[in-house]
Amino acid sequence: MPESFFILSKDYLELAIDEVTTIVKMYDRFAKIKIISNLVIVQSKTNANKISDRLTFVKTSGQILRKMSGLFLDQENFQVLKNTKTFVCRVINLSSNQFNTSELENSMGDMISKFTNAKVKLENPDITVYLIFTNEENFFGFSEKIKERKRPKKIKKYPHELDWKLTRVMINLTGLKKGQTLCDPFCGTGTTLLESESMGINAIGIDFDQKMCEISKENLKINGYKSKILKSDFQELVKISEKFDGIVTDLPYGRSSKISEKPEDILKRLISIIPKHKKIAIMFKKELDPKMKLKGLKKYQIYRHKSLTRTILIK
């Protein structure tokens, strides 16, 4: 079974690990996953690029060639470099040992150049060969040149908008698949809808503020996206519940956006109407937290700045 590796950013490590796990299992429920700090090793039939393409907090990913117990330049590894014109070696040291990584990269590069026709190219090579060191085991891996992911454009912004990374990770933590549909009942500028459509997930947005509906529509239109926008109170989601598979949303904070009632009342009302058997990812400010009795949900705390820590609930 092929093995892939994913080096995660440490910014929101818990979210990042759960995101990889959810997406890997979404594609292949029999996949095996091993986590060594911010390195995730996946044994699965799913291609590493396909997994990586959905993810938010991955810095580097590729295929594992083998554990670093034998020589790199054996017959099997030669195959990877056989038709390669350019390559670069990169050392990723996640172990507690200190060593001179550039020296190691250089000598590995010299060795590969001697035994193959490939030439070292530091920027944008055909293949990057990785030497990954951890306290447990070490690996050889490689990745091929991949096209940079096209990001959705956002022409209209607003102070209350959520950043795309937290939005995308929330969608991914629900495990919604391509072709399914999500609903954001507080869609604001449409961040959730844009991220969702960029991953092939359909979306429906609801906002009670006409201005926000217009902004969302413009942001969708420039990308050629087709999410529906309903100008309505979020209660509308009950009526349209047959049309979506999950709810992903960031609740109003009562600061820069219009709000129909106190944030705590909105959260209570929302929780009471969420249709059963839907996937959910809801973000709100941490202060609302203790008053709610919520079972079967995974909770994350996201520190944003001194006066704002957010809670994310996932089901």
Ligand SMILES: C[S@@+](CC[C@H](N)C(=O)[O-])C[C@H]1O[C@@H](n2cnc3c(N)ncnc32)[C@H](O)[C@@H]1O
């Ligand atoms: C925090 S903002 C959402 C931001 C959004 N995630 C974005 O990136 O632009 C909350 C939104 O909830 C809307 N809102 C407030 N009360 C509402 C209600 N009762 N029903 C529907 N929308 C409401 C506000 O107009 C605002 O656009």
